[in-house]
């Protein structure tokens with residue numbers, strides 16, 4: 358696979374972890390309990406750890422012409438390829454959990470297959486990350502169940518969050534150009550094929566949570582092509598603040 | 609229990625401490641010992657939790673991935689410290705909810721240092737270097753304190769705090785080896801954090817209360833002034849390596865005493881912040897209260913779910 362295309366593919370994967378990691382990092386110190394606070398920070402840490410592995414690999418592919426930090430902090434808004442789901446704001450704990458849950462189930466299946474990539478580095482990163490992500494998936498699924506089958510108030514809150522975020526799930530299974538190219542070369546995952554299992558797994562948890570699986574006709578998409586929601590710009594202005602204000606310095 | 613019996617128990621108790629034995633939660637202890645420990649340990653736990661906020665303020669803006677990961681891990685460590693300190697305090701017969709209530713109502717105190725704002729990235733360096741540095745000096749002696757759960761928590765905490773301190777110093781070192789603007793940022797952070805860090809070691813000995821009792825119970829092993837001197841002696845050479853100037857024109861090495869002499873601390877500022885009128889007191893407390901109140905429905909849900917689950921289990925068993 359052409360190195361440039363491979364870097365594009367790596368960005369498509371890693372940007373999800375980057376942006377979700379950033380969102381989870383916003384919660385540190387503000388969790389509903391100390392234990393949950395620690396768990397959310399942990400997820401953020403895991404995701405940023407994954408981002409570093411992916412971007413260090415991309416930097417190596419570029420012969421160190423770009424660094425991991427250039428990739429994370431110095432691209433233009435339209436160059437970020439994360440799905441719309443992960444950039445959605447932390448409206449309340451229900452949104453945090455619903456977003457995490459809807460992404461984790463995808464992420465887990467994705468990594469399961471990425472382990473078989475013919476690109477050894479990506480396969481190795483997937484092998485390492487899937488252990489972390491299976492923990493994330495358990496954490497978010499457990500909370501979906503607790504909130505769904507908890508009180509009237511919590512049930513209504515989590516159902517609203519799942520309903521609202523469901524419109525961003527279809528995009529997870531729609532490959533962009535880089536994903537198509539990577540799949541053809543047996544480097545990338547055939548994400549289209551993950552959807553059936555995803556819907557089933559998510560459905561099982563929602564059922565246990567006594568929640569209703571949304572049935573939508575219209576979905577929002579665009580993140581993978583760099584067409585984001587208005588939320589991303591604000592996230593980036595925080596995240597890029599230091600690198601933009603003090604260019605070319607070491608930290 | 610008769611007065612005589614209590615007196616005997618107290619004597620046995622004090623003798624155990626004098627022999628360096630650890631007091632465990634199920635052991636008999638004087639009510640004053642219990643109350644003093646609840647106060648000091650919960651204050652320490654609250655400080656860890658409120659202490660997450662000034663550094664948490666920079667997580668989303670950390671300048672590199674490496675720094676972001678390290679900062680997240682550091683703030684998470686502080687949450688962990690809070691967690692084991694709360695757990696250790698709970699062994700004295702007070703619930704976590706009661707402890708939070710004391711924090712949120714303003715009845716319980718936390719370390720005043722966290723009522724100062726973090727304005728630049730260099731503050732992440734200065735806090736690690738100076739604030740964790742001063743915390744270590746305060747806490748290392750507590751690894752041998754008389755109450756077992758507190759002593760054991762402190763051993764764990766101190767290991768991590770010294771890692772934080774090195775990490776903070778390394779941030780400062782990177783800034784000081786960087787561009788002019790980075791060096792200025794580092795100097796500015798030192799200027800703002802130096803005096804509040806000295807205040808962290810507590811009021812001067814002549815102003816400080818219940819030191820004698822605390823010494824006997826090994827809640828304190830050195831006086832505030834001794835600890836402060838130790839901190840200054842340790843930190844000045846580190847500032848020299850950084851090439852930074854400590855903002856104290858009276859600071860100089862004293863050949864005779866073998867210590868640094870230093871200038872007058874602004875105790876009016878100290879008491880003002882302790883009494884709730886520091887730059888961020890209201891905001892820090894409000895942030896904690898908001899987190900707690902916004903989390904109420906989540907905790908209610910978890911409780912309701914757990915109750916349903918145990919009912920289901922009972923039904924199954926029948």
Ligand SMILES: [Fe+2]
Nearest residue numbers: 656685686689
């Ligand atoms: Fe700590």
Ligand SMILES: [Fe+2]
Nearest residue numbers: 656689743765
């Ligand atoms: Fe501490």
Ligand SMILES: [Fe+2]
Nearest residue numbers: 740768769772
């Ligand atoms: Fe610390």
